[in-house]
Amino acid sequence: MELSMQAKLATFGMPFDIGATAGLAEPNAPPVVAASAARAAHSKAIASERIPQWEAWRETAHRIKAWTIAHLDRLLVQFEEQVTARGGKVLWAEDAAQANAIILDIAQGKGVRTVVKAKSMATEEIGLNHALADAGIRSMETDLGEYIVQLAGQRPTHIIGPAMHMSAAEIGKLFAEKLGTAYTESPENLIAEARKRLRQDYLDAQLGISGVNFGVAETGTIVVVENEGNGGLSMAAPSVHVAVTGIEKLLPRMADVPVFLNLLARSGTGQALSTYTHFIQGPESPRELYVILLDNGRTRILADRASRQSLYCIRCGACLNVCPVYRRAGGWAYGWVYPGPIGAVTTPHLVPLELSGELPFASSLCGACQEACPVKIDIPHQLLHLRHEAVTRPSPMRSLGERLTWRLWSWAMRGPRRYRLLGWLGLRVALPLARRSPWKPGKPGKWLRAWERGRDLPEVPAQSFKAWWRSRTP
Amino acid sequence: MAHPEITAGSRPTYRRGQEVALFVPCYVDQLFPQIGRAVVTIFERLGVPLVYPEEQTCCGQPAFNSGYWEDARPVVRHFAKTFAPYPWIVVPSGSCASMCRAFFPQLEPHPEITAVGRRVYELSEFLVSVVGVTDTGARFPHRITYHDSCPARRELRALDPPRRLIRSVRDATFVELPRGEECCGFGGTFSVKLAGTSLAMGRDKVKSIVESGAEVVVSGDASCLLHVGGILQRDPALQHVRTMHLAELLIATV
Numbered sequence: 001m002e003l004s005m006q007a008k009l010a011t012f013g014m015p016f017d018i019g020a021t022a023g024l025a026e027p028n029a030p031p032v033v034a035a036s037a038a039r040a041a042h043s044k045a046i047a048s049e050r051i052p053q054w055e056a057w058r059e060t061a062h063r064i065k066a067w068t069i070a071h072l073d074r075l076l077v078q079f080e081e082q083v084t085a086r087g088g089k090v091l092w093a094e095d096a097a098q099a100n101a102i103i104l105d106i107a108q109g110k111g112v113r114t115v116v117k118a119k120s121m122a123t124e125e126i127g128l129n130h131a132l133a134d135a136g137i138r139s140m141e142t143d144l145g146e147y148i149v150q151l152a153g154q155r156p157t158h159i160i161g162p163a164m165h166m167s168a169a170e171i172g173k174l175f176a177e178k179l180g181t182a183y184t185e186s187p188e189n190l191i192a193e194a195r196k197r198l199r200q201d202y203l204d205a206q207l208g209i210s211g212v213n214f215g216v217a218e219t220g221t222i223v224v225v226e227n228e229g230n231g232g233l234s235m236a237a238p239s240v241h242v243a244v245t246g247i248e249k250l251l252p253r254m255a256d257v258p259v260f261l262n263l264l265a266r267s268g269t270g271q272a273l274s275t276y277t278h279f280i281q282g283p284e285s286p287r288e289l290y291v292i293l294l295d296n297g298r299t300r301i302l303a304d305r306a307s308r309q310s311l312y313c314i315r316c317g318a319c320l321n322v323c324p325v326y327r328r329a330g331g332w333a334y335g336w337v338y339p340g341p342i343g344a345v346t347t348p349h350l351v352p353l354e355l356s357g358e359l360p361f362a363s364s365l366c367g368a369c370q371e372a373c374p375v376k377i378d379i380p381h382q383l384l385h386l387r388h389e390a391v392t393r394p395s396p397m398r399s400l401g402e403r404l405t406w407r408l409w410s411w412a413m414r415g416p417r418r419y420r421l422l423g424w425l426g427l428r429v430a431l432p433l434a435r436r437s438p439w440k441p442g443k444p445g446k447w448l449r450a451w452e453r454g455r456d457l458p459e460v461p462a463q464s465f466k467a468w469w470r471s472r473t474p
Numbered sequence: 475m476a477h478p479e480i481t482a483g484s485r486p487t488y489r490r491g492q493e494v495a496l497f498v499p500c501y502v503d504q505l506f507p508q509i510g511r512a513v514v515t516i517f518e519r520l521g522v523p524l525v526y527p528e529e530q531t532c533c534g535q536p537a538f539n540s541g542y543w544e545d546a547r548p549v550v551r552h553f554a555k556t557f558a559p560y561p562w563i564v565v566p567s568g569s570c571a572s573m574c575r576a577f578f579p580q581l582e583p584h585p586e587i588t589a590v591g592r593r594v595y596e597l598s599e600f601l602v603s604v605v606g607v608t609d610t611g612a613r614f615p616h617r618i619t620y621h622d623s624c625p626a627r628r629e630l631r632a633l634d635p636p637r638r639l640i641r642s643v644r645d646a647t648f649v650e651l652p653r654g655e656e657c658c659g660f661g662g663t664f665s666v667k668l669a670g671t672s673l674a675m676g677r678d679k680v681k682s683i684v685e686s687g688a689e690v691v692v693s694g695d696a697s698c699l700l701h702v703g704g705i706l707q708r709d710p711a712l713q714h715v716r717t718m719h720l721a722e723l724l725i726a727t728v
Contacts, residue, residue, distance in 0.1 A: 027671045324657050364661025367628035387541030410545035413531040414552045423504050450669035455704030465503045465510035
């Protein structure tokens with residue numbers, strides 16, 4: 001399991017490699033990411049400001065999710081019973097390997113050669129396309145953004161806009177190169193080309209795979225939202241539908257769904273409602289429906305009280321769009337499937353801290369994510385909690401030098417005389433020494449160098465406030 | 475978690491003559507002592523008795539934000555012990571006030587410690603929302619803009635108090651900063667751990683400042699100004715733009 005994660009990260013690149021670059025890493029996102037994210041954040045702001053009860057909706061959604069996650073054990077069983085009663089089949093997968101094995105088993109049992117896929121982060125998470133390809137099954141992404149990144153052999157940079165990092169011109173070049181079509185950067189023509197090609201795939205495919213936006217425990221309903229119509233075709237054209245969902249995606253009752261649909265579309269794209277909202281209640285005979293309930297580390301999050309709220313996430317992408325670090329670093333910098341603030345608090349639970357320990361530090365703790373989150377996840381608190389984990393458990397952020405520095409700092413901050421001594425040592429001894437020492441990555445002075453690379457430090461004043469206060473009150 | 479902003483009815487009322495304890499954050503004490511001195515002057519002018527408990531050091535935020543909670547806890551306990559006798563604690567920093575009010579409960583959920591934390595107010599909140607002062611008698615004939623630190627904006631939600639104080643400054647022209655909700659990129663150790671990203675954010679903040687046409691950027695947080703001011707100083711074309719802490723503005727008489 002861990003090895004395969006390592007292999008995965010080796011393929012995708014390490015996230016925010018703070019150690020190797022000594023704090024000098026440049027943000028590396030294509031400029032189009034920042035512009036697209038800012039545009040999406042702006043649309044969301046306009047859409048939510050139109051709703052006077054927006055804050056009440058957020059609070060309601062937060063509480064429904066809190067209740068759901070607290071009663072997940074019962075709700076999952078109820079969901080399974082309801083799906084089964086309507087003729088669907090529920091399968092439980094503990095991890096990515098098991099989920100892929102289950103899906104391969106279904107596909108191979110039916111002699112499937114072509115799969116059409118609606119957009120799904122859960123299947124990105126388990127690396128399903130690789131598993132299908134290894135088994136010789138052709139898997140076609142049908143969401144336009146996913147189609148583009150699949151064609152380019154890349155990973156999505158955003159959970160809502162997978163190809164957010166590419167301009168229309170780049171997509172035009174990609175289509176010309178990979179599909180042999182005449183170069184065009186007109187979005188209409190590019191969309192028409194993708195649609196034409198995908199039509200045949202829907203007809204050829206024997207299996208359709210989708211994610212799930214909400215699973216309703218009360219009725220066993222699967223709710224899937226989309227804007228392109230590709231989701232509906234992927235789920236309905238082939239005779240077998242496999243829906244993959246994280247176990248946290250449940251809602252207790254059908255009556256809970258509307259507030260989430262209202263929040264999701266507005267937060268993700270600024271739409272009042274997604275173009276299509278599918279409610280799937282069991283298969284229509286002779287068609288078949290399989291629902292894969294995926295754990296893959298989620299029960300570990302459930303067990304960690306301080307992290308539990310990250311399970312409330314409805315994958316709208318609003319926190320990515322407002323995040324100043326995401327805008328400048330782009331999605332790939334986060335190294336795994338879930339980028340941005342929600343990725344920084346989720347990934348460290350899903351892959352070992354040795355590989356993801358830097359993520360909670362990829363934030364200025366500005367709190368824009370929490371403010372944007374439609375279900376009010378306390379992301380900054382979770383980042384802090386995970387920073388604590390990352391420096392106390394094996395991770396790239398654990399460093400003896402830093403540990404000793406904070407130990408000394410802590411000792412000094414427990415009394416005014418020690419405090420004065422540390423201030424003197426820091427500003428009058430260490431600072432001038434660090435300025436003079438030849439700089440090497442990873443050596444003392446690296447942080448001063450990182451600071452002074454683009455910023456001046458102020459002159460150190462002759463007298464601290466403390467000293468001034470003492471001098472005026474004899 | 476409920477936001478610890480000040481709301482009517484959620485706090486006791488300040489009675490004239492009650493002693494107020496001044497907390498001067500470690501980096502202000504060491505690098506910007508003039509800010510602490512400015513707070514002393516403001517309180518003297520207003521006739522509000524101010525004491526500076528000399529045992530004080532730091533609120534613990536640097537270690538807490540870096541993940542070293544075991545090292546931060548004794549510092550928070552020292553802070554709580556030092557400030558326990560005082561009903562009102564004022565600090566010229568939204569970031570430190572937010573550490574005390576919003577994050578003590580996460581780090582050290584002890585009732586005595588969180589009770590001390592809840593009594594900590596950022597300077598402008600204390601003046602406007604607690605004491606009820608909006609005019610400190612300052613005069614400052616310049617075009618100024620205001621930068622809200624993220625903790626002041628999102629944890630304390632103290633957007634109104636600094637603006638009310640600034641609007642009473644005579645001869646000053648106040649302009650809002652475009653894209654004011656965006657973080658300046660300081661973020662404590664973030665500024666050196668992800669220096670490239672931090673600098674990119676800071677340079678964009680500088681662009682907004684230039685766009686505003688302000689000659690002086692005022693903020694309630696000297697840490698943001700350390701970062702933004704450091705970038706301004708590096709650019710010969712921008713050296714006419716100055717940074718200034720709110721406390722310094724409120725005693726200006728030139």
